[in-house]
Amino acid sequence: MTAALNARLRFSALWVYGAGSLPLAWLLWKAGTGDLGPDPVKTLERELGLLALQFLVAALAVTPLRNLTGISLIRFRRALGVLAFTHAALHFAVWMALDLAFRWGEIGADIVKRPYITVGFAAFLVLVPLAVTSNNLSVRRIGAAAWKRLHRLTYPAALLAAVHFLWLVKAWPLEPMLYLGAVVTLLALRWRPQRRPVPA
Numbered sequence: 001m002t003a004a005l006n007a008r009l010r011f012s013a014l015w016v017y018g019a020g021s022l023p024l025a026w027l028l029w030k031a032g033t034g035d036l037g038p039d040p041v042k043t044l045e046r047e048l049g050l051l052a053l054q055f056l057v058a059a060l061a062v063t064p065l066r067n068l069t070g071i072s073l074i075r076f077r078r079a080l081g082v083l084a085f086t087h088a089a090l091h092f093a094v095w096m097a098l099d100l101a102f103r104w105g106e107i108g109a110d111i112v113k114r115p116y117i118t119v120g121f122a123a124f125l126v127l128v129p130l131a132v133t134s135n136n137l138s139v140r141r142i143g144a145a146a147w148k149r150l151h152r153l154t155y156p157a158a159l160l161a162a163v164h165f166l167w168l169v170k171a172w173p174l175e176p177m178l179y180l181g182a183v184v185t186l187l188a189l190r191w192r193p194q195r196r197p198v199p200a
Contacts, residue, residue, distance in 0.1 A: 016083075
């Protein structure tokens with residue numbers, strides 16, 4: 001049953017990129033039609049950040065899903081990571097360009113003085129080397145083992161992004177706490193204590 005299901009899931013990762021771009025296309029269409037509410041820039045900024053976090057959570061879920069069910073979506077994990085970075089970069093760009101209009105002094109001050117922005121900026125910076133090396137050429141150049149170690153930076157990036165979301169809303173509503181809980185749970189599921197050898 002699991003083998004048959006895995007076989008059906010072996011389609012091109014291009015479909016993941018296509019499907020993953022649909023929420024962005026819908027969001028941009030709403031922006032173009034003026035349907036983003038009374039503060040469209042803040043809405044666009046928030047929705048892009050939320051999509052980035054959702055793709056990070058989806059990427060983190062791939063390995064626990066395989067371990068718990070035998071269903072392997074490993075071949076789609078890279079696409080999910082690239083989609084997460086793309087939306088995070090757009091989130092950051094909207095904040096710089098549309099929210100603060102490239103007022104660099106204010107941008108720098110916010111990054112330094114506002115903890116939730118500091119954490120979000122740190123999450124974005126951690127994602128940059130992962131996005132740059134998300135290709136087969138990088139795997140060959142740095143080696144599979146080193147590439148795998150580098151891409152474990154996804155873990156702190158996801159945790160920082162979830163904390164950024166929680167800290168941003170300030171009122172402690174349920175939604176950001178659920179995302180943080182999901183990230184912590186998925187990270188915990190990856191941790192496996194080493195078994196001690198049984199004495200002879």
